[in-house]
Amino acid sequence: MSVQVLNPSGNGNPLTAKDYATDQDVRWCPGCGDYSILKQVQTVLPTLGIPKEKTVFVSGIGCAARYPYYMNTYGMHSIHGRATAVASGLKAARPDLDVWIITGDGDALSIGGNHFIHLLRRNFNVNVLLFNNEIYGLTKGQYSPTSPKGKVTKSMPYGSVDHPFNPIALALGAEGTFVARSMDRDPKHLRDMLLAAHQHKGSSFIDIYQNCNVFNDGAFGLFTDKDTKDDHTLFLEEDKPLVFGKETKGIKLDGFKPIVVSLEENAADECWIHDPKDKIKASILSSFFEYDMNQGALPRPFGIFYKNDRATYEDLLAEQIEEHKKKDNTDLDKLLSGENVWEVK
Amino acid sequence: MKEININRSKKEVVILFAGDSGDGIQFTGGQFTETVELFGNDISTFPNFPAEIRAPIGTEAGVSGFQLKFGSVEVFTPGDQYDVLVVMNAAALKVNLHNLRPGGVIVANTSGFDSKNLKLAKYIDDENPLTNDSLENYEVHAIDISKLTKEALKDSGLSVKEIDRCKNMFVLGFIYWMFSQSPDNTIKFIQHKFKSKPEIADANIKALKTGYHYGETSETFTSRYEVKPAPLQKGKYRNISGNQATALGMVAAASHNNFELMYASYPITPASDILHELSKHKSFGVKTFQAEDEIAAVCAAIGASFGGSLAITGSSGPGIALKAEAMGLAVMLELPLVVVNVQRGGPSTGLPTKTEQADLLQMLYGRNGEAPMPVFAAASPKDCFDTIYEACRIAIEHMTPVVVLSDGYIANGAEPWRFPTSKDLKTITARRPDENDFLNDKFLPYERDEHEVRPWAVPGIKGLEHRLGGLEKELRTGNVSYNPENHQEMIRIREKKVNDIALDLPDQIIHRGNEGADLLVLGWGSTFGSIERAVKDLIEEGVSVAHIHLRHINPFPKNLESLLKSFKRVIIPEMNRGQLSKLIRERFLIDAISVNKTKGIPFSVEEIKQAILKYQDHVSTSA
Numbered sequence: 001m002s003v004q005v006l007n008p009s010g011n012g013n014p015l016t017a018k019d020y021a022t023d024q025d026v027r028w029c030p031g032c033g034d035y036s037i038l039k040q041v042q043t044v045l046p047t048l049g050i051p052k053e054k055t056v057f058v059s060g061i062g063c064a065a066r067y068p069y070y071m072n073t074y075g076m077h078s079i080h081g082r083a084t085a086v087a088s089g090l091k092a093a094r095p096d097l098d099v100w101i102i103t104g105d106g107d108a109l110s111i112g113g114n115h116f117i118h119l120l121r122r123n124f125n126v127n128v129l130l131f132n133n134e135i136y137g138l139t140k141g142q143y144s145p146t147s148p149k150g151k152v153t154k155s156m157p158y159g160s161v162d163h164p165f166n167p168i169a170l171a172l173g174a175e176g177t178f179v180a181r182s183m184d185r186d187p188k189h190l191r192d193m194l195l196a197a198h199q200h201k202g203s204s205f206i207d208i209y210q211n212c213n214v215f216n217d218g219a220f221g222l223f224t225d226k227d228t229k230d231d232h233t234l235f236l237e238e239d240k241p242l243v244f245g246k247e248t249k250g251i252k253l254d255g256f257k258p259i260v261v262s263l264e265e266n267a268a269d270e271c272w273i274h275d276p277k278d279k280i281k282a283s284i285l286s287s288f289f290e291y292d293m294n295q296g297a298l299p300r301p302f303g304i305f306y307k308n309d310r311a312t313y314e315d316l317l318a319e320q321i322e323e324h325k326k327k328d329n330t331d332l333d334k335l336l337s338g339e340n341v342w343e344v345k
Numbered sequence: 346m347k348e349i350n351i352n353r354s355k356k357e358v359v360i361l362f363a364g365d366s367g368d369g370i371q372f373t374g375g376q377f378t379e380t381v382e383l384f385g386n387d388i389s390t391f392p393n394f395p396a397e398i399r400a401p402i403g404t405e406a407g408v409s410g411f412q413l414k415f416g417s418v419e420v421f422t423p424g425d426q427y428d429v430l431v432v433m434n435a436a437a438l439k440v441n442l443h444n445l446r447p448g449g450v451i452v453a454n455t456s457g458f459d460s461k462n463l464k465l466a467k468y469i470d471d472e473n474p475l476t477n478d479s480l481e482n483y484e485v486h487a488i489d490i491s492k493l494t495k496e497a498l499k500d501s502g503l504s505v506k507e508i509d510r511c512k513n514m515f516v517l518g519f520i521y522w523m524f525s526q527s528p529d530n531t532i533k534f535i536q537h538k539f540k541s542k543p544e545i546a547d548a549n550i551k552a553l554k555t556g557y558h559y560g561e562t563s564e565t566f567t568s569r570y571e572v573k574p575a576p577l578q579k580g581k582y583r584n585i586s587g588n589q590a591t592a593l594g595m596v597a598a599a600s601h602n603n604f605e606l607m608y609a610s611y612p613i614t615p616a617s618d619i620l621h622e623l624s625k626h627k628s629f630g631v632k633t634f635q636a637e638d639e640i641a642a643v644c645a646a647i648g649a650s651f652g653g654s655l656a657i658t659g660s661s662g663p664g665i666a667l668k669a670e671a672m673g674l675a676v677m678l679e680l681p682l683v684v685v686n687v688q689r690g691g692p693s694t695g696l697p698t699k700t701e702q703a704d705l706l707q708m709l710y711g712r713n714g715e716a717p718m719p720v721f722a723a724a725s726p727k728d729c730f731d732t733i734y735e736a737c738r739i740a741i742e743h744m745t746p747v748v749v750l751s752d753g754y755i756a757n758g759a760e761p762w763r764f765p766t767s768k769d770l771k772t773i774t775a776r777r778p779d780e781n782d783f784l785n786d787k788f789l790p791y792e793r794d795e796h797e798v799r800p801w802a803v804p805g806i807k808g809l810e811h812r813l814g815g816l817e818k819e820l821r822t823g824n825v826s827y828n829p830e831n832h833q834e835m836i837r838i839r840e841k842k843v844n845d846i847a848l849d850l851p852d853q854i855i856h857r858g859n860e861g862a863d864l865l866v867l868g869w870g871s872t873f874g875s876i877e878r879a880v881k882d883l884i885e886e887g888v889s890v891a892h893i894h895l896r897h898i899n900p901f902p903k904n905l906e907s908l909l910k911s912f913k914r915v916i917i918p919e920m921n922r923g924q925l926s927k928l929i930r931e932r933f934l935i936d937a938i939s940v941n942k943t944k945g946i947p948f949s950v951e952e953i954k955q956a957i958l959k960y961q962d963h964v965s966t967s968a
């Protein structure tokens with residue numbers, strides 16, 4: 001095709017983050033957490049060995065959803081809540097493409113909640129990046145389905161009475177096969193999660209805490225501020241004990257009940273050893289969410305909660321098609337004539 | 346043996362087989378259809394299912410019907426009034442008697458008229474209509490079909506239940522005899538169907554033959570008919586329903602032109618059969634996606650279209666309402682997409698199993714912003730094939746979402762179809778990016794040809810990376826633009842693109858009658874058969890009338906205005922409150938008269954005739 005001669009992008013040199021940037025001005029507010037996420041993705045993509053033209057970003061609507069315009073790949077900025085549905089059709093049609101879904105907490109969990117859970121259960125091999133700022137950014141600051149109860153916003157000036165979603169628990173409940181959490185303020189961790197998500201074959205979901213410095217500044221301060229983060233974050237690593245607080249504290253399981261123990265009195269290897277294949281434990285971990293802020297009893301886990309292999313929708317569909325191409329009629333004329341033909345002479 | 350004259354005067358006969366859902370009515374009707382088709386009659390059929398899946402046995406709500414009209418002349422509709430009413434129980438008679446023509450034939454299974462059945466059918470005082478005088482204006486054959494079948498099969502070794510299930514074959518045999526048709530085709534069919542259960546096959550065949558011989562030997566006076574073959578166009582035929590034709594048209598458009606077909610849908614009556622049919626054709630690479638809702642379905646189709654598939658979504662009114670926002674997205678993205686609406690009675694859940702044409706304006710205008718889409722409508726079951734095929738071609742060649750309207754009447758109705766071979770199918774060619782779609786080596790996804798068609802660049806091709814989205818596009822580059830002049834220009838271009846499609850569509854033809862007649866009956870969609878028949882009959886009676894039927898409602902055919910203006914008067918029968926009439930009046934300033942029916946049932950030929958005569962009268966007196 002003449003097109004490739006005319007526009008030879010990628011001349012055999014390895015791709016760099018720059019190759020993934022577009023000439024469009026990035027329009028997020030200065031200081032927005034979205035910048036960091038964009039940067040980490042642009043850094044990770046060149047290392048994946050996927051040709052740029054095979055990569056597609058699909059988003060819904062929201063601040064986060066502007067994302068595809070800033071990626072020099074194929075992309076679609078669709079409509080509010082439907083990125084997961086658009087991506088499902090794209091991936092079913094084109095299993096060869098590397099598909100990324102960019103969505104916000106309103107986009108994925110409110111208007112698009114239905115498609116979100118069905119995407120996970122079907123297990124399309126795509127990556128879902130939830131830019132979770134616990135607020136509606138684009139519409140200027142209403143509470144979202146992840147805003148904590150009591151949150152004062154324009155649309156609930158006396159405090160929200162909505163009980164929030166726990167996105168990790170939701171993804172587990174929807175039979176997600178890769179469920180992780182990360183944050184904009186920890187670039188290294190985010191890159192690791194992006195890599196792991198991409199490696200996983202199936203729907204990979206990352207709940208990314210993202211600071212909206214205009215409408216919800218500091219929502220995740222507990223986990224990002226120097227003074228508090230060590231005591232309030234727990235980084236999950238496979239086969240490693242759950243320890244936090246600069247290795248001064250650990251988590252043990254008392255039956256199904258997690259308890260915080262001091263590592264001065266307990267050896268680290270007696271603590272709960274993280275096994276991301278264990279769904280029951282993943283579900284207990286996901287509940288490190290409903291704790292009382294004041295008590296600060298359980299830290300918020302970051303990392304891969306759960307990961308398991310299950311056949312993807314697009315593979316099963318393609319297999320069925322291959323099987324029937326071998327065994328059934330493939331002649332269009334035969335299909336048109338059907339079984340019962342008569343002739344008028 | 347008695348003497349029976351065979352009546353050969355009948356050119357057309359309408360039969361209704363009616364009974365309980367479990368009586369094998371659809372099967373019986375289907376077999377009769379196949380037999381007369383093979384014999385050479387033209388035929389039109391329509392199944393009538395009860396609205397509730399498990400309506401109580403023996404009640405009026407549980408009555409299932411199969412209506413057909415076959416003839417020695419061209420048949421356009423399944424008929425207005427029945428000539429023959431076959432009823433397996435009292436409820437079936439009660440529900441359908443009003444539509445039997447005076448003097449018509451009733452074939453009734455008397456064991457379906459015992460006191461229990463009479464009570465269930467709510468006959469007053471359980472009075473049996475077969476034994477009082479209420480049916481004296483009809484020719485009644487009250488036959489104890491259950492008993493005769495039982496008798497005939499007493500040595501079959503089958504259970505009472507299995508034997509009872511054969512009673513529809515007795516009926517079919519009797520009707521074959523009545524219409525001088527051979528039972529051989531059905532015998533062959535039964536042998537094939539029950540290959541692995543010879544005792545069932547034998548019993549069914551025996552019941553069939555018993556019914557046939559009963560006609561010959563019974564003492565009652567019986568009329569017998571023979572309907573000669575129809576002078577159909579030469580060629581090979583099969584029977585097809587509208588939904589089947591729609592599905593096959595999609596497969597043909599994809600397969601013949603090397604596209605992958607993706608059909609995304611959420612089940613809804615009366616559109617589900619398209620999904621069912623397509624899901625069987627995996628061997629043609631058809632991907633069907635049963636989505637979690639209609640929004641997901643249309644969005645998945647848009648995703649597949651972005652990926653290069655021929656992408657289609659189908660639903661009925663309520664589901665289409667949900668798809669509206671995404672259809673607007675498809676207008677903005679300028680990607681090929683076909684949206685099928687198999688209409689039913691509305692608003693809201695409305696009448697799911699009944700037919701209506703009230704979604705026309707929804708399809709034309711039911712989106713936010715200026716969001717024009719081509720709208721095509723199928724006229725008959727077999728026409729669904731050509732309509733959807735053309736919609737696929739226009740969607741791909743003009744890079745636009747296209748709407749196809751069908752409705753419950755033609756979706757479930759069936760007729761003989763002189764099917765095409767793949768050689769007869771038009772080639773569909775996508776507009777792929779070429780050298781002119783670049784500016785300084787940068788791909789311009791919204792560069793256009795003279796008909797405003799942009800290139801379809803599919804992910805996977807190096808150098809064509811681009812971003813689409815629902816925000817307004819800048820001319821040529823497709824980047825986001827909030828510029829006022831740009832927005833106005835893009836709206837103009839999107840409109841022109843749709844209007845230019847008329848240049849790629851055939852001129853409107855007059856289906857029947859001549860240009861300049863006193864009265865034109867203008868129709869669209871499933872009213873085709875009734876209008877065609879009414880106009881044909883009245884022309885033969887010397888009335889100055891013509892019939893034009895629109896497939897292309899947006900854009901209208903180029904020559905439509907001049908055609909319409911040649912008639913003294915235009916009437917538009919529609920199963921809605923006058924939606925096409927609004928369009929015609931507004932577009933052409935023609936004083937078109939709207940003829941409406943919104944009962945969930947199609948216009949009868951008689952109703953169209955009356956409308957023609959009423960307004961034809963106006964023309965003559967006012968002239």
Ligand SMILES: Cc1ncc(C[n+]2csc(CCOP(=O)(O)OP(=O)(O)O)c2C)c(N)n1
Pocket residue numbers: 061062063064065080103104105106107108131133135136137138139144
């Ligand atoms: C159908 C529809 N309803 C409402 C909106 C308005 N709207 C745009 S973005 C948005 C919320 C976005 O919140 P979120 O998904 O959390 O994204 P963020 O802006 O926070 O990144 C809303 C309500 C819309 N664009 N479309």
Ligand code: SF4
Pocket residue numbers: 027028029031032033034063064133137138211212213214215
């Ligand atoms: S409103 Fe918030 S989320 Fe949106 S761009 Fe600004 S800082 Fe980011």
Ligand SMILES: [Mg+2]
Pocket residue numbers: 062104105106131132133134135136137144
């Ligand atoms: Mg948000």
